[in-house]
Amino acid sequence: MIRVGRLTDYATVILSVMAKDKNRVFAAMELAAVTGIALPTVSKILKMLVNAKILISTRGSKGGYMLANEPEHITVAAVISALEGPIALTECSISKQACEQASGCGIRANWHLINQTIHNALESVTLADLVRPLAVPEESYIPVASLYQ
Amino acid sequence: MIRVGRLTDYATVILSVMAKDKNRVFAAMELAAVTGIALPTVSKILKMLVNAKILISTRGSKGGYMLANEPEHITVAAVISALEGPIALTECSISKQACEQASGCGIRANWHLINQTIHNALESVTLADLVRPLAVPEESYIPVASLYQ
DNA sequence: TTAAATAGGACTAAAATAGTCCTTAATTGA
DNA sequence: TCAATTAAGGACTATTTTAGTCCTATTTAA
Numbered sequence: 001m002i003r004v005g006r007l008t009d010y011a012t013v014i015l016s017v018m019a020k021d022k023n024r025v026f027a028a029m030e031l032a033a034v035t036g037i038a039l040p041t042v043s044k045i046l047k048m049l050v051n052a053k054i055l056i057s058t059r060g061s062k063g064g065y066m067l068a069n070e071p072e073h074i075t076v077a078a079v080i081s082a083l084e085g086p087i088a089l090t091e092c093s094i095s096k097q098a099c100e101q102a103s104g105c106g107i108r109a110n111w112h113l114i115n116q117t118i119h120n121a122l123e124s125v126t127l128a129d130l131v132r133p134l135a136v137p138e139e140s141y142i143p144v145a146s147l148y149q
Numbered sequence: 150m151i152r153v154g155r156l157t158d159y160a161t162v163i164l165s166v167m168a169k170d171k172n173r174v175f176a177a178m179e180l181a182a183v184t185g186i187a188l189p190t191v192s193k194i195l196k197m198l199v200n201a202k203i204l205i206s207t208r209g210s211k212g213g214y215m216l217a218n219e220p221e222h223i224t225v226a227a228v229i230s231a232l233e234g235p236i237a238l239t240e241c242s243i244s245k246q247a248c249e250q251a252s253g254c255g256i257r258a259n260w261h262l263i264n265q266t267i268h269n270a271l272e273s274v275t276l277a278d279l280v281r282p283l284a285v286p287e288e289s290y291i292p293v294a295s296l297y298q
Numbered sequence: 299t300t301a302a303a304t305a306g307g308a309c310t311a312a313a314a315t316a317g318t319c320c321t322t323a324a325t326t327g328a
Numbered sequence: 329t330c331a332a333t334t335a336a337g338g339a340c341t342a343t344t345t346t347a348g349t350c351c352t353a354t355t356t357a358a
Contacts, residue, residue, distance in 0.1 A: 059336080063334045
């Protein structure tokens, strides 16, 4: 239907482990052992999460990674864009002219709204929700209409 | 952020051309000419849309493709899954055991809910919305809470 | 019967993603 | 101060997915 990469999936698993002991510092090796994901891959993901300011790192012996915020404030949207960049659902692949000639082209604008709708959905779910199974996220309604003003 | 393939994007362009003259039969060559997309690619997309029953085809000379339904009843969700299959946002990539040991694992269940949220968002936008720029879709609210019962 | 279309599937090419590895830098503690 | 431990950064390779093309068979109208 729609896809996020495998690394993003791994990231949620790693983060959920960390969220269960949110003030602890975890070494990459430790997280690799617990999750079963290969160490180089875990490292790569952790680096990306640090760059996105989702994690804080400390170097040196006794170093490692820690959540930068409360799990309630880490959104799924943030995790996804940390791993995959701010890629939209689609950027009109054909030339702008052709697009406009061909169809009038509200498509480009409308995809943008669809992107926003999905982004809102992903903003409404946090790491805390992922860890506490089936919790109701804070924003219960996504007002699609408000996007279409 | 999240991605659909280029073919899906092309498909919306092709469908929007067809939606503007919804009872006409369009040959693949004609659609290729109008949209600027290469003929073999257009053909491939049209075949996929026929398989998904979004289009009806007629063979032989004077044959071509026509919308199977009113644009109001062709959802963006249907178009995406026609082109990309019913692939969810993620299928937990690590082993089930590891996942459960590691995190308790509400993640799998919660991803499912996120998938549904997004699916609902995409169900709420139709081809008619794409063609009529900035129209308000019928369902204005997506009740996320209802998914979390 | 011929020309104009689509159907289906095999195949190739290109691009994106995942995964690994190496070198450098920082920190701790003996 | 040195050795051990751990992350940072980036280059590289391999794999997988996606896009794109092409060929042959089938259907239909004139």
